[in-house]
Amino acid sequence: MWVADMDFASPPEVLAALRDHVDHGVFGYQDSPTPELVSVALEMLQKRYNWQVEEEWLVWLPGLVCGLNVTCRTIGKQEDEVATFTPIYPPFLTAPHFSDRKLVTIPLIENNQEWTIDFDAFEQSITEKTKLLLLCNPHNPVGRLFREDELKRVCEICLQHDIVICSDEIHCDLVLDDIPHKPTASLDANIANNSITLMAPSKTYNIPGLGCSFAIIPNLKLRKRFLRTRRGIVPWVNTLGYTACKAAFEHGEPWRKELIAYLQKNRDTVESFTKKHLSPITVNHVEATYLAWFDVRSLKLNNAEEHFENFGVGLSDGKWFQGNGFVRLNFGCPHSMLLEGLERIKKAVEAV
Ligand SMILES: Cc1ncc(COP(=O)(O)O)c(C=O)c1O
Numbered sequence: 001m002w003v004a005d006m007d008f009a010s011p012p013e014v015l016a017a018l019r020d021h022v023d024h025g026v027f028g029y030q031d032s033p034t035p036e037l038v039s040v041a042l043e044m045l046q047k048r049y050n051w052q053v054e055e056e057w058l059v060w061l062p063g064l065v066c067g068l069n070v071t072c073r074t075i076g077k078q079e080d081e082v083a084t085f086t087p088i089y090p091p092f093l094t095a096p097h098f099s100d101r102k103l104v105t106i107p108l109i110e111n112n113q114e115w116t117i118d119f120d121a122f123e124q125s126i127t128e129k130t131k132l133l134l135l136c137n138p139h140n141p142v143g144r145l146f147r148e149d150e151l152k153r154v155c156e157i158c159l160q161h162d163i164v165i166c167s168d169e170i171h172c173d174l175v176l177d178d179i180p181h182k183p184t185a186s187l188d189a190n191i192a193n194n195s196i197t198l199m200a201p202s203k204t205y206n207i208p209g210l211g212c213s214f215a216i217i218p219n220l221k222l223r224k225r226f227l228r229t230r231r232g233i234v235p236w237v238n239t240l241g242y243t244a245c246k247a248a249f250e251h252g253e254p255w256r257k258e259l260i261a262y263l264q265k266n267r268d269t270v271e272s273f274t275k276k277h278l279s280p281i282t283v284n285h286v287e288a289t290y291l292a293w294f295d296v297r298s299l300k301l302n303n304a305e306e307h308f309e310n311f312g313v314g315l316s317d318g319k320w321f322q323g324n325g326f327v328r329l330n331f332g333c334p335h336s337m338l339l340e341g342l343e344r345i346k347k348a349v350e351a352v
């Protein structure tokens with residue numbers, strides 16, 4: 001129950017489109033998406049997020065981690081600083097180092113399992129070398145969907161200090177509560193001009209192995225720099241990835257709605273089971289994603305991952321996220337499997 005993909009088959013329309021593509025039998029290079037895919041993606045952004053994205057803002061990528069790394073190499077120069085809020089999906093912590101930048105981490109504030117941004121600490125962390133903020137919204141691993149006022153405050157700080165915002169929104173189609181996701185770059189034109197947004201159909205439709213995602217970079221200068229950085233290093237998107245992406249955006253909405261309902265039920269089960277049976281460990285309320293972040297600090301385990309594995313359940317150790325004393329559980333699985341996993345966690349907790 002660790003790595004963040006789901007145990008569900010992709011939407012039937014995606015599978016049918018992939019079958020058609022395979023039956024065609026030719027898998028040549030595809031250096032750009034079809035115009036139909038571009039229209040479908042732009043329409044999806046407009047419809048779902050009321051965000052009017054121009055075609056030329058799109059830069060297609062074989063993965064979002066690749067997008068994070070290209071972004072770090074694009075912005076600033078060696079020894080410049082990249083800020084991010086922790087705990088965080090591990091590639092946010094490695095991408096700055098891989099790009100010879102300095103990582104600056106600002107811990108989120110935790111209050112009764114609710115996680116918020118420490119704006120003061122963020123401002124205080126800023127130096128003249130801070131050039132980039134890597135933001136994750138919805139947030140992996142804490143499952144928060146940052147609200148408009150929070151995003152605005154972060155962006156104000158960034159604009160004031162000339163810091164580019166890279167917003168990874170890979171989980172934006174997986175909001176489980178009745179709250180709208182607002183793409184950061186859609187807040188206003190100044191913010192858009194200072195932003196790189198990363199999105200993909202991969203998490204939502206369970207096609208991460210097909211490697212199709214995109215960056216949205218409204219600012220021409222920034223986009224040109226991004227394109228120059230990736231030259232010769234980043235391969236084109238997998239041709240089957242494009243096919244799956246188009247089918248998912250075009251026909252996947254009823255499937256996505258069913259998925260959200262299923263994930264809501266799983267999320268509720270995680271929360272109620274934890275309250276009832278897993279004391280003293282606690283879990284946050286997951287507003288978005290299919291990832292639950294358990295606080296197991298009270299168990300005082302030396303090696304949390306190993307302890308839970310010994311009871312037959314594989315979780316991601318918080319140490320990889322700069323979240324020592326926490327473990328992450330992926331509930332994107334059949335309900336019966338989730339219950340079995342939770343029972344094993346219960347045994348692991350009782351054994352301490
Ligand atoms: C926030 C976030 N960004 C990016 C990724 C991975 O993206 P990709 O597989 O496209 O590199 C993940 C996967 O878990 C993620 O949680």
